[in-house]
Amino acid sequence: MKSPRSAARAVRSRERPATRWALLRLGPSVVLRAQVRVLYVGAGLLLLLALACVATLTAGRLGIGLADLPSALAGNATGVDAFVIDRLRGPRLVVAVAAGAAFGLSGALFQSVTRNPLGSPDVIGIAPGAGAGAALVALLFPGSVPVALGALLGAVAAMGVVYVSTGTGFRNPTRFVIAGVAVSAMANAFIQYIVYAIERDQATVLSAYLNGSLTARSWEDAATIGVVLLLCVPPAVLLSRPLGMAEMGETTAAALGAPARRTYTWAIVLSVALSAGAVTAAGPIAFIALTAPQIARRITRGTGPHLALSALMGALLLVVADLAAQHAPVFEDLPVGIWTMAIGGAYLGYLLSREWRKGAL
Numbered sequence: 054m055k056s057p058r059s060a061a062r063a064v065r066s067r068e069r070p071a072t073r074w075a076l077l078r079l080g081p082s083v084v085l086r087a088q089v090r091v092l093y094v095g096a097g098l099l100l101l102l103a104l105a106c107v108a109t110l111t112a113g114r115l116g117i118g119l120a121d122l123p124s125a126l127a128g129n130a131t132g133v134d135a136f137v138i139d140r141l142r143g144p145r146l147v148v149a150v151a152a153g154a155a156f157g158l159s160g161a162l163f164q165s166v167t168r169n170p171l172g173s174p175d176v177i178g179i180a181p182g183a184g185a186g187a188a189l190v191a192l193l194f195p196g197s198v199p200v201a202l203g204a205l206l207g208a209v210a211a212m213g214v215v216y217v218s219t220g221t222g223f224r225n226p227t228r229f230v231i232a233g234v235a236v237s238a239m240a241n242a243f244i245q246y247i248v249y250a251i252e253r254d255q256a257t258v259l260s261a262y263l264n265g266s267l268t269a270r271s272w273e274d275a276a277t278i279g280v281v282l283l284l285c286v287p288p289a290v291l292l293s294r295p296l297g298m299a300e301m302g303e304t305t306a307a308a309l310g311a312p313a314r315r316t317y318t319w320a321i322v323l324s325v326a327l328s329a330g331a332v333t334a335a336g337p338i339a340f341i342a343l344t345a346p347q348i349a350r351r352i353t354r355g356t357g358p359h360l361a362l363s364a365l366m367g368a369l370l371l372v373v374a375d376l377a378a379q380h381a382p383v384f385e386d387l388p389v390g391i392w393t394m395a396i397g398g399a400y401l402g403y404l405l406s407r408e409w410r411k412g413a414l
Contacts, residue, residue: 091353091362098365102150105372109146110138112380145267147275149375149389150368151282152335153345157367158289159327160342161349161360162320165296167226173343174328177233180337181240182211183329184263188247191259200262201274201333208329211236226317265338265390267375274334281330285323292320293360338390340397341367348400370396 110117117125117134125138160173186207187200214236219228295316345367349359374392
């Protein structure tokens with residue numbers, strides 16, 4: 054016999070309106086079908102992201118006036134406004150948007166493959182590997198080799214170890230998650246040793262990077278993450294449909310012409326590349342890859358990976374967190390990674406409370 058709560062949920066599910074679809078025509082021969090709710094949510098996220106970007110450029114003592122902002126964005130800024138747009142906040146904002154989108158897209162791919170709503174690329178050692186590489190560079194080549202280069206090499210090395218140690222590459226999600234946890238533990242132990250061993254000034258700089266920071270970002274950093282997105286987004290779009298089929302099971306996906314194992318492998322490769330690029334540009338910023346896909350999925354109330362919405366949500370979360378890092382009273386100038394940890398912790402607390410109220414815990 055069903056409990057009253059189960060019966061109520063069943064009634065609500067029957068009363069829920071059917072999914073509405075819209076046809077989007079891209080040129081004379083390309084027509085895409087999309088859920089109407091997804092389109093509305095995407096438009097809302099774009100609007101919120103635009104408002105957050107405007108606030109980033111205009112807020113505070115050095116903010117550009119709203120009336121002068123269009124001219125500054127067109128390249129006609131002078132004086133302090135030129136410094137703000139070209140050196141201080143412009144690169145920082147571009148990196149925040151691009152890295153947030155990369156983290157969100159990476160998390161959506163990873164969660165779709167593992168079918169784990171609490172999974173993220175951080176679990177398989179990318180962020181700890183990047184941190185270990187950055188720490189090694191800070192110890193051996195202080196000031197002479199960019200920390201970001203060490204982070205990139207560390208992330209690649211961590212993924213290489215995971216790939217080899219599973220014996221099956223990225224084709225078995227369970228194996229590479231277990232291998233990734235082991236690599237993460239070893240990388241974190243190495244990071245703690247380096248922080249203990251190096252001088253205090255270097256440890257302070259390294260600590261800021263390890264928490265994830267957008268301070269002193271440059272156009273080179275923006276170009277780095279931009280190239281990663283340019284290379285990874287098109288194949289990710291092509292994988293969207295096969296991933297949706299793979300979520301129905303390997304047998305069903307194969308019958309529909311989408312071999313699940315090959316889809317999983319390419320999805321993990323893209324997820325790793327996107328996460329490594331974002332970590333290289335902005336540091337190992339926590340929880341964006343975890344929370345962005347889940348929030349996107351919940352507000353659309355749909356199935357599937359929702360790659361575009363996850364990218365938009367990741368960009369929005371990181372820009373808002375960085376806005377708080379720059380202007381929040383008392384806590385001003387904290388690394389943005391600390392703010393994203395707070396966002397992630399609040400979200401996990403919400404999930405725990407929600408499951409408890411549903412009686413699932």
